[in-house]
Amino acid sequence: MKKYIFLVVCVFLGACAFKNSPKYISEDYFKAVQEDDFRRIKSYVYVPASVQSELSTKEIDEKLNERLSKLKEKLAQHGGVKEVKIVDKKELNSELTELQIELIYNDKSIDDERLNAVKIDGVWKIIFTL
Known part of the structure; x- marks a missing residue:
């Protein structure tokens, strides 16, 4: 029984680790844009402190909405995304x-x-730049 529980825990932790990777986040980010899931998109986006100090939360949301609207329009023009492939991945350091x-x-x-991903408190996010 202990072996079974150990196996279940290992599988669960492995699945969680897979969902916390630059590859998974970038793929699901485009799916979330296509599905217009703003809550999920925001969970994948990191707004640098320099941007947060210059803009209010409302202004950041407006700029993010503008960018997402353009991206969603682009995806719709092509009938949606069939596949997201990572062509190149450059690890600039352990967190970028x-x-x-x-x-x-x-x-x-x-x-x-091109996307830049950063690890914040152990969670990978896509950097939102202006």
């Missing part, structure tokens, strides 16, 4: 990773995107 992403749309066109 630069991702080059290939978005493969349902209309078979392809776009390149």
